[in-house]
Amino acid sequence: MSHPIDFYFDFGSPYSYIAANRLESFESRNGKPVVWRPILAGAIFKLLNNPPEPDVRQRYMVLDAKRTASFHKMPLNWPSRFPINPLAACRAFYWLYEDNPAQAIQLAMALLKAYWVMDHDISDADYILDLADRYGIERDYLLEGMNDQGVKDKLRQATEVAYQRGVFGVPFVFVGDEPFWGQDRIDQIERWAQISGWTY
Template identity: 35%
Template sequence: MTKTVEFYFDLGSPATYLAYTQLPKICAETGSELIYIPMLLGGVFKATGNASPAMIPAKGRYMFQDLDRYAKRYGVPLKFNPHFPINTLMLMRAVTGIQLRQPERFQAFIDCLFTALWVDGRSMDEPQTVAAVLSEHGFDPQEVLALTNDESVKAVLKENTETAVKRGVFGAPSMFVGNQLFFGQDRLDFVEEALRQI
């Protein structure tokens, strides 16, 4: 039986960035496959009545302090993006398009976008900034832009988001091991535990 972690993610979540830095290692150590499923966090929030913790000032301040603690524990860079919150509709369509049409470049694609957002603090809801980041990493901005306008790509992202909500997802990151849902990068130890019990 193949052990899998289904990773529902949106680039605009700093907690998702931290989970993304750790999940490949957890999967490698447990002999599991990591399945990336792009979704639109704004769509999930709308469907579930949820909102970003950052919308509550005291909670937002705490959240970013806590994420910084985890980044130090994991030994990974994390910079609060001054442009947060980011509208990720275009980015998540691009991610979905690359996953569908150029799967061999998918990892490099999300690597450069996560880094731009949560290490370099770039304004990734500005098309010219996105184009610059893509060019710097060997991607053709026009080709990627075309993917974001592709109706079949839009449909897959919408379907992923609807499926996430049906499965009980209310935020990001959300991970499934079998039918067990784990929410938040601070639940990765439970993800690992579940994988080791299979």
């Protein structure tokens, strides 16, 4: 039996960047598509009454994210603007995803790289439009989508559904109803998807 694979992520999360790089070729390796679902992790943290990261934890996260990316042979340079508001990036993604998931994922990867490798401000709508233009996405078309009420509603609903499903951090993946938190669970996710789970 094939279970849907839902990938919840936030553009402003270093571990989402790492997970996205590891999941980008998941379908080609396993023949199973991944549904990409960007969310606003900050909104979930508020619902959970989660305080901002204390300095000591954030210092560790900077070290650990760089070390983990290096382990997977991925570039990662901690951005000068952290945290950022990923609202515009999420809206651009959802506008594209309905008609062209591959194009939306391509833009998502470009945005993640722009932020986590090249230190560009992906909270800036103009930057997103300029970047998308390099991938053949018409500027006015994307701007229309980023301001579309249906897209705004879709992002809000995706974040609410994630919260209702028990998402408390990112990245978070569901294989069917089986939850996996963290980029370090990708190997388990892949195996679970291949054999439809195991008894524990």
